[in-house]
Amino acid sequence: MHGLCTAFALRRAGLRRLAVLEAHGPGHDRGSSHGLTRITRSSYHEPRFVRLAIEAHRAWSALESALGGALRVPTPGLFFGPRGGRFDAYLAATLGSGAAVEQIAVAQARHRFPLLRLADDDRVLIDHTAAMVLAAETMSRLRSWLQANGVELRWHSAATQLRDGGRTMQVETTGGSLQARRVVLATGPWLDRLAGAGLPGLLVLRQTIGYFDLDAPAAATRAGTFPVWARIGRTAEEFDYGLPEHGGVGLKLARHRTAGAADDPDAAAPPIDPAPLLALAQQRFAVPVRGLQRAERCLYTMSADQDLRVEPHPRWPRVVTIAACSGHGFKFGPVIGQQAAERSLAIAD
Numbered sequence: 001m002h003g004l005c006t007a008f009a010l011r012r013a014g015l016r017r018l019a020v021l022e023a024h025g026p027g028h029d030r031g032s033s034h035g036l037t038r039i040t041r042s043s044y045h046e047p048r049f050v051r052l053a054i055e056a057h058r059a060w061s062a063l064e065s066a067l068g069g070a071l072r073v074p075t076p077g078l079f080f081g082p083r084g085g086r087f088d089a090y091l092a093a094t095l096g097s098g099a100a101v102e103q104i105a106v107a108q109a110r111h112r113f114p115l116l117r118l119a120d121d122d123r124v125l126i127d128h129t130a131a132m133v134l135a136a137e138t139m140s141r142l143r144s145w146l147q148a149n150g151v152e153l154r155w156h157s158a159a160t161q162l163r164d165g166g167r168t169m170q171v172e173t174t175g176g177s178l179q180a181r182r183v184v185l186a187t188g189p190w191l192d193r194l195a196g197a198g199l200p201g202l203l204v205l206r207q208t209i210g211y212f213d214l215d216a217p218a219a220a221t222r223a224g225t226f227p228v229w230a231r232i233g234r235t236a237e238e239f240d241y242g243l244p245e246h247g248g249v250g251l252k253l254a255r256h257r258t259a260g261a262a263d264d265p266d267a268a269a270p271p272i273d274p275a276p277l278l279a280l281a282q283q284r285f286a287v288p289v290r291g292l293q294r295a296e297r298c299l300y301t302m303s304a305d306q307d308l309r310v311e312p313h314p315r316w317p318r319v320v321t322i323a324a325c326s327g328h329g330f331k332f333g334p335v336i337g338q339q340a341a342e343r344s345l346a347i348a349d
């Protein structure tokens, strides 16, 4: 997502000789950007993220205009958590930030969203800026736009080494060598591999997501009625989130995994155990769960402070690195792409 958004911004800024290298094929599922949907929202635990989300929503509107129509499906955002927990910071940072959000009572939330379980001591935020982002559709349309606008997309072409050649960077790839005046590394969970020493520590963590069938009318599970939501508990590990049904695969639900031993992005993932996913679904849904329809894996690249970093490489002046990650970077894609393009274009010829 971030590489494609950067190429989009660079091309729109007038850069003509531009290539995107991708180690795998279009739409592959080995990184962080696959899957049908993502959440966008303005509700955040720190004002800087609220401001960035507001900026990102403007950038999404511009992206949608350029790519031929809506990529976000409006639906209420429902964010809640117990008093005295981590959700307090969300209320403090988001209410009064200028974002279109409101606090409502638990009883009101239960009445409006009867498929979700809320506790008596929960506090609740409704985010009117929230939406379900059509993630796979966004990536597909970005690829088509780039191709139609003369950007070279090289699939199954992995960069294997970078060397500083002074006026250019030498990029070794599995398909030969390239010389480039500017390089943007948007390699997500693989960033450390190419960028090498000198970057702040990033932790790659494999995530497991479930898609569920509920004992509920189909209309109640769709965007517009069912929200994008998150329950923010007392610890960082207690962050559960979900999205409306989309594409006939069921309601998406997962728990953020934000700590633990690092995963190797190239290692084969062990088979998915459905039991913890089903237990989570029974905890979070207020109606009977008919079953797990599908489960998938995805990678987070965690920075210590959940930060989104677009930075010059510490040793290579012609290289910009993107570490826009920590499980919430998709919504910021158009802004991250713009920032990376600006930094890259600031590198003198």
Ligand SMILES: Cc1cc2nc3c(=O)[nH]c(=O)nc-3n(C[C@H](O)[C@H](O)[C@H](O)COP(=O)(O)OP(=O)(O)OC[C@H]3O[C@@H](n4cnc5c(N)ncnc54)[C@H](O)[C@@H]3O)c2cc1C
Residues within 6 Å of the ligand: 001, 002, 003, 021, 022, 023, 024, 030, 031, 032, 033, 034, 037, 038, 039, 040, 157, 158, 159, 160, 186, 187, 188, 189, 190, 194, 207, 209, 254, 297, 298, 299, 300, 324, 325, 326, 327, 328, 329, 330, 331, 332
């Ligand atoms: C389960 C899950 C749920 C999420 N939910 C949300 C959400 O609701 N809202 C939200 O805003 N964000 C969400 N995110 C986060 C968001 O999806 C990510 O922040 C974003 O997709 C990261 O994109 P990326 O381009 O940085 O990384 P990636 O998508 O991993 O892209 C990196 C690419 O670089 C390629 N690559 C790596 N090394 C090389 C090399 N040497 N040469 C060539 N190519 C290479 C990889 O093959 C890969 O395609 C979620 C993430 C996950 C995993």
